[in-house]
Amino acid sequence: MIHDFTYLKPGTLQEALSMLADHKDECKIICGGQSLLVVMRQGMVVTDYLIDIKGLDELSYITYDEKEGLKIGATTTHRTIEKSELIKQKCPILVDVEKKVASIQIRNWGSIAGNLAHGDAQAGDLAPSLIALSTKVKLASSKGSRIMPLEEFYTGFFENAMSNEELMVEVQVPPVRPRTATAYTKFNLIGNDQGIVGVASTVTVDQSGACQEARIVLGNAGVIPIRAKNAEQVLRGKKLGDKLLEEAGEAAAGEAEPVSDIHASEEYRRHLIRVLTKRMVKRAWEQAARLT
Ligand SMILES: Cc1cc2nc3c(=O)[nH]c(=O)nc-3n(C[C@H](O)[C@H](O)[C@H](O)COP(=O)(O)OP(=O)(O)OC[C@H]3O[C@@H](n4cnc5c(N)ncnc54)[C@H](O)[C@@H]3O)c2cc1C
Numbered sequence: 001m002i003h004d005f006t007y008l009k010p011g012t013l014q015e016a017l018s019m020l021a022d023h024k025d026e027c028k029i030i031c032g033g034q035s036l037l038v039v040m041r042q043g044m045v046v047t048d049y050l051i052d053i054k055g056l057d058e059l060s061y062i063t064y065d066e067k068e069g070l071k072i073g074a075t076t077t078h079r080t081i082e083k084s085e086l087i088k089q090k091c092p093i094l095v096d097v098e099k100k101v102a103s104i105q106i107r108n109w110g111s112i113a114g115n116l117a118h119g120d121a122q123a124g125d126l127a128p129s130l131i132a133l134s135t136k137v138k139l140a141s142s143k144g145s146r147i148m149p150l151e152e153f154y155t156g157f158f159e160n161a162m163s164n165e166e167l168m169v170e171v172q173v174p175p176v177r178p179r180t181a182t183a184y185t186k187f188n189l190i191g192n193d194q195g196i197v198g199v200a201s202t203v204t205v206d207q208s209g210a211c212q213e214a215r216i217v218l219g220n221a222g223v224i225p226i227r228a229k230n231a232e233q234v235l236r237g238k239k240l241g242d243k244l245l246e247e248a249g250e251a252a253a254g255e256a257e258p259v260s261d262i263h264a265s266e267e268y269r270r271h272l273i274r275v276l277t278k279r280m281v282k283r284a285w286e287q288a289a290r291l292t
Pocket of ligand 1: 125
């Protein structure tokens with residue numbers, strides 16, 4: 001049963017931020033409620049006030065400029081991102097990732113910031129991919145705003161770096177560097193369900209075809225998305241080959257911190273990370289090499 005709460009509907013971002021400042025210790029932001037209502041029904045979240053930002057059109061936008069890249073407003077839905085011609089042109093991997101998120105019904109209603117702020121390591125497809133894309137998030141409060149790498153946003157199990165006076169207002173994806181590509185996949189038993197694990201990889205190749213830079217991010221391999229930095233290091237300066245992919249997969253499996261649950265054992269998750277890392281690095285690398 002959901003505990004009684006007072007529903008607040010701000011008309012502007014400024015109004016939302018001042019409501020947040022007024023009720024900071026006893027309120028939650030809601031932006032569709034697809035995840036929040038589940039945890040409220042389970043009694044895991046009890047709040048006196050809900051501040052509904054769903055209708056704030058000023059936070060629903062997608063823009064691009066050559067210097068700063070993509071800027072996606074917090075309330076932008078998954079489906080809007082998936083269908084955006086601008087995103088298809090400037091960051092096509094994001095369209096592929098969005099297609100893997102739940103069902104069309106969920107994507108029609110769920111927001112990018114709701115997905116990232118909820119921080120469910122199991123159901124989160126966006127965080128690993130966006131971290132692989134070096135994404136930053138803009139957080140705002142009535143006192144001002146700050147920008148932080150998404151990689152530093154997650155601090156623990158369903159916990160993040162936002163204070164109780166802040167909300168996420170924007171997701172910033174930098175321009176894709178030359179000869180760079182990103183790949184993402186998740187392994188799941190039921191199509192479009194949460195992933196048993198997910199792996200995102202970004203590879204930049206130099207003129208000789210060697211790996212200049214790499215990012216590998218593991219989803220549902222721990223309580224927060226994990227950068228497999230040892231695996232990334234294995235790749236730098238090297239040429240693509242089966243032995244190298246084996247080494248990278250092995251390193252990523254070693255960096256993961258998976259648990260056993262009803263969906264999969266820890267060993268199975270590690271095995272999947274090993275396999276999917278090899279595949280995603282190879283896919284990103286080959287795509288990047290074709291761009292030279
Ligand atoms: C059945 C089901 C299947 C799903 N499968 C997947 C999947 O396969 N892959 C995947 O990635 N996701 C999946 N999701 C998550 C879904 O895609 C939504 O992105 C997610 O539920 C967020 O929903 P929402 O926008 O309604 O946010 P809400 O439920 O309204 O909010 C979620 C959390 O974020 C906070 N919040 C919301 N907006 C902000 C903001 N701007 N600033 C700060 N905090 C904020 C809220 O306080 C709350 O804690 C699934 C969800 C469901 C219900």
